[in-house]
Amino acid sequence: MSSVIVSLNNTGKQYQHTRVLHNIDLQLQAGEVLGLFGHNGAGKTTLMKIILGVIKASEGQAKVFGVDPLSKQAWQGRRQIGYLPENVSFYDQLTGKQVLTYFARLKAVEVASVGELLDKVGLRQAMDRPVKTYSKGMRQRLGLAQAFLGDPKLLLLDEPTVGLDPTATQEFYQSVDQLKGDGASIILCSHVLPGVEQHIDRAMILSGGRSLAMGTLAQLRRDANLPVSIRTQGLNGALQANANLSQLLVAQGHLQVSEQDKLAVVKQLLDYPELRDLQLEPADLGRLYQHYLGTAAGNTAKSAGGLNGGHNDGQSANIQSQAEVKPQ
Numbered sequence: 516m517s518s519v520i521v522s523l524n525n526t527g528k529q530y531q532h533t534r535v536l537h538n539i540d541l542q543l544q545a546g547e548v549l550g551l552f553g554h555n556g557a558g559k560t561t562l563m564k565i566i567l568g569v570i571k572a573s574e575g576q577a578k579v580f581g582v583d584p585l586s587k588q589a590w591q592g593r594r595q596i597g598y599l600p601e602n603v604s605f606y607d608q609l610t611g612k613q614v615l616t617y618f619a620r621l622k623a624v625e626v627a628s629v630g631e632l633l634d635k636v637g638l639r640q641a642m643d644r645p646v647k648t649y650s651k652g653m654r655q656r657l658g659l660a661q662a663f664l665g666d667p668k669l670l671l672l673d674e675p676t677v678g679l680d681p682t683a684t685q686e687f688y689q690s691v692d693q694l695k696g697d698g699a700s701i702i703l704c705s706h707v708l709p710g711v712e713q714h715i716d717r718a719m720i721l722s723g724g725r726s727l728a729m730g731t732l733a734q735l736r737r738d739a740n741l742p743v744s745i746r747t748q749g750l751n752g753a754l755q756a757n758a759n760l761s762q763l764l765v766a767q768g769h770l771q772v773s774e775q776d777k778l779a780v781v782k783q784l785l786d787y788p789e790l791r792d793l794q795l796e797p798a799d800l801g802r803l804y805q806h807y808l809g810t811a812a813g814n815t816a817k818s819a820g821g822l823n824g825g826h827n828d829g830q831s832a833n834i835q836s837q838a839e840v841k842p843q
């Protein structure tokens with residue numbers, strides 16, 4: 516039996532004369548992790564603020580734990596929500612432990628859990644130092660500990676891995692998996708796409724306040740129908756000599772084929788005795804993201820004042836895709 520934790524129906528938001536969110540539909544199940552992806556200004560934080568009950572939707576309906584997040588009944592549900600804002604900031608003069616104890620009291624969570632959480636995010640050694648002496652990554656980890664207080668049933672995480680090194684990022688995703696395993700629902704906004712895919716159940720791609728795509732990565736791949744990459748080793752020359760396969764070559768030993776032709780091409784490749792290795796790579800999240808944004812941009816260009824009224828913040832390349840990410 517599934518239970519819906521967040522329900523948005525045709526939800527929109529307007530500031531004065533500007534609509535920043537349009538017709539968003541979302542049913543987030545218990546134990547489900549949703550990745551929310553979009554450029555700066557796409558509407559991710561606005562969506563989170565509606566769910567948190569910080570701002571009121573201008574259109575449609577929002578329900579969190581079955582009630583309107585702005586209603587009097589929402590306070591009970593609010594205690595089960597963990598929120599990590601983007602660019603988290605704390606009281607600099609307090610120590611990490613004092614900050615977390617303060618938030619524990621605000622949330623009516625057992626103060627005894629503070630030490631365990633500081634351990635979990637690797638801040639035990641630094642817990643008695645003022646936050647002003649913390650690095651960016653340490654502040655971010657303190658923010659995560661704050662969001663994890665009280666074993667929340669719903670977690671809203673805005674850019675949670677910003678400032679984290681690869682090890683801390685990996686540990687963060689382990690915590691996400693653990694919380695999901697315990698039945699928590701998570702909405703995770705990120706500009707950094709590599710590493711996210713295996714931890715999310717569904718993705719929503721937002722642009723100009725509209726949902727361009729929503730579904731599991733398998734669904735998004737199927738709908739996008741992007742070619743699959745096949746990288747081979749040992750077939751130099753043989754691929755060029757084959758009239759069919761040579762047409763699929765995009766680089767030495769690297770073919771791109773449609774989903775439909777994939778199996779037939781692999782069978783053909785396996786017939787070569789000189790084949791030493793073969794790797795199949797379906798479109799990753801970065802490619803899917805670029806595809807859906809590109810489709811929306813194409814539609815906008817076709818219909819004057821189309822999808823987002825020409826608004827794309829002029830930031831078409833600020834999401835890190837697999838190809839762009841640099842080792843930290």
Ligand SMILES: Nc1ncnc2c1ncn2[C@@H]1O[C@H](COP(=O)(O)OP(=O)(O)OP(=O)(O)O)[C@@H](O)[C@H]1O
Pocket residue numbers: 530535553554555556557558559560561562601
């Ligand atoms: N209080 C406000 N008044 C007017 N416009 C606002 C207000 N808050 C946000 N906006 C606008 O709403 C749009 C969506 O903003 P939002 O913060 O939700 O985007 P975002 O996807 O979270 O971006 P980022 O990745 O930069 O955090 C932006 O164009 C922003 O300027």
